[in-house]
Amino acid sequence: MMAEVTRNLLIYPTLVINDGVSLTVRKIDPLGPDQVEITAWALAPREESANLLARRIDSFLTFYGPGGFATPDDIEALEACQVGCSAGEPAYSDISRGMQRDQPPPHVDEAQMRAFWRQWDADVRGLGPRKQTEARGPANWRRYMEPEYARAIAAQAGSTR
Amino acid sequence: MTRAQPDTSPDAASPQAAHSARAEVEDLLYLEAALLDEWRLAEWVALFTEDARYVVPTTDKRDGDPRVDLVYVDDDIVRLRARATRLASRHAYRESPHSQTRRLITNVRVAARPDGDLDATAAFAIYRFRRGSMDTFVGRYVYQLARIDGHLRIRYRRTELDLDSLEQRGAISIVL
Numbered sequence: 479m480m481a482e483v484t485r486n487l488l489i490y491p492t493l494v495i496n497d498g499v500s501l502t503v504r505k506i507d508p509l510g511p512d513q514v515e516i517t518a519w520a521l522a523p524r525e526e527s528a529n530l531l532a533r534r535i536d537s538f539l540t541f542y543g544p545g546g547f548a549t550p551d552d553i554e555a556l557e558a559c560q561v562g563c564s565a566g567e568p569a570y571s572d573i574s575r576g577m578q579r580d581q582p583p584p585h586v587d588e589a590q591m592r593a594f595w596r597q598w599d600a601d602v603r604g605l606g607p608r609k610q611t612e613a614r615g616p617a618n619w620r621r622y623m624e625p626e627y628a629r630a631i632a633a634q635a636g637s638t639r
Numbered sequence: 640m641t642r643a644q645p646d647t648s649p650d651a652a653s654p655q656a657a658h659s660a661r662a663e664v665e666d667l668l669y670l671e672a673a674l675l676d677e678w679r680l681a682e683w684v685a686l687f688t689e690d691a692r693y694v695v696p697t698t699d700k701r702d703g704d705p706r707v708d709l710v711y712v713d714d715d716i717v718r719l720r721a722r723a724t725r726l727a728s729r730h731a732y733r734e735s736p737h738s739q740t741r742r743l744i745t746n747v748r749v750a751a752r753p754d755g756d757l758d759a760t761a762a763f764a765i766y767r768f769r770r771g772s773m774d775t776f777v778g779r780y781v782y783q784l785a786r787i788d789g790h791l792r793i794r795y796r797r798t799e800l801d802l803d804s805l806e807q808r809g810a811i812s813i814v815l
Contacts, residue, residue, distance in 0.1 A: 516809070520709055532706050536713065545695055545711035545811035547725065553810045554733035561770075 488590045490597055500538035512560055518542065569633050661749045664759045664784065667791045672742040675814050680723035683814070684716075688785050688794045691716050695798045695815055698805065711811050712798075726814070733812035738769035740813055744780075756794060757784040763798075767813055774808050776815055777801045 487495040496502040500520055507515040520538045522531055540546045562568060573595070576587025600608045667686070674683040687693075695712035696703035705713035714722060729735045746762035759782040767774040783795035798815045805811065 515806075528706070535705065535707075535709055539710060539713060540718070543709070543711055544805055544809060547722075550810035550812035551732040553808075554812070558732075 486590060488594055490594060491601075496542065499541050500534055502538065502542050512564075514556075657749070660751070660757065661747055663791060664749050664757060664782075665744075665747050667784065667793075668744045668747060668759075668761055668780075668782075671793075672744050676740050676742055678727070678737050680727045680814075684720050684723045686793050687716055687719060687796075688787065688792045689716055691719065691792075691794055691796070693719055693796045693798075695800070695811065698800050698802050701799045711805075712815075722814070731812065733810060738767045738813060740768070741766045752783070755786070757786075757791070758782070759784060765813070765815060772808075778815075 484498045485495075487497065489495070492506040492508075494504040494506065496504065501522070503519045503521060505517045507517070509515055520535070520542070522534050526534070538546075541548050543549060559571075563571075573588045573591045576589055577592075597608055600606065671683060671686060674680070674686075693712060693714040694705055694710060696708070696710045700708055703710050725731050726734055726737070743764045744761050746760075748760050750758045752758055759780075761780045761782075763776075763778060763780055765776040767776070778798060778800040781795075781797040781799065782793060784791045785794045786792070800815070
């Protein structure tokens with residue numbers, strides 16, 4: 479049954495388990511405001527057959543690996559965002575994917591990213607652990623997003639006046 | 640598949656034959672470097688045989704076997720074509736717009752194989768420039784070259800990096 483589910487599991491704040499095309503553990507070490515080191519391990523059962531191991535390695539390197547078809551572009555996105563954010567202009571970062579769904583989101587949605595940033599925000603404010611819940615559906619999405627968005631726009635407008 | 644280090648010339652009795660084989664291999668490697676630096680990726684893929692393999696082992700296991708060891712790249716011809724097509728498109732974000740690269744290929748050594756193919760090794764330094772930063776990749780190529788319709792073609796291409804780690808940028812987004 480486990481093999482029929484894919485997921486990205488975040489163990490706040492610096493550990494991620496990618497249970498997708500290959501089972502991967504990622505450790506995140508922030509080294510500075512503009513540098514982060516990520517160490518990835520690809521896990522496999524010790525007794526796995528040669529055929530399955532070869533397929534597992536292939537799945538990892540083509541997708542999660544640093545020479546694969548996805549990870550270099552993810553790194554590019556992170557670096558490009560860092561360049562953009564360092565301009566100091568953006569007041570808002572949109573990670574709303576999946577907030578409009580009534581059903582629990584699939585693993586490609588961004589619930590885990592929102593959970594991370596809400597807790598991170600609470601931590602840097604010294605508020606301590608917060609229970610992470612998220613009401614779903616279009617109505618809740620609007621209720622949640624619009625005041626935040628309006629505040630962000632207002633703050634941005636104020637800062638440029 | 641074991642590939643012996645080409646410690647001997649292809650034909651020890653004939654230095655001219657050895658020089659001519661090396662010159663022919665150098666022509667191929669220089670053409671390949673030019674095609675990659677000029678981002679002519681479809682033409683580059685055309686240098687490979689249908690049963691070709693392109694492998695980049697990890698920096699901590701340069702003798703890694705893709706069947707049992709994790710490597711950075713292990714492409715057959717299908718995936719190699721997909722890689723080239725993707726890199727030439729707008730969807731490979733780390734290379735759109737693509738980086739400026741310069742490949743220096745040297746120390747070329749060639750040896751004949753019993754099956755008629757050639758074994759070749761070469762040293763390389765690849766400089767990648769993009770958005771104000773430079774990445775340097777240094778290492779050694781291991782090739783098996785086949786002669787098909789009178790032209791040398793790449794049956795096996797292995798890129799062994801001398802780097803301790805990929806730490807500087809954390810990714811391989813160009814063909815190494």
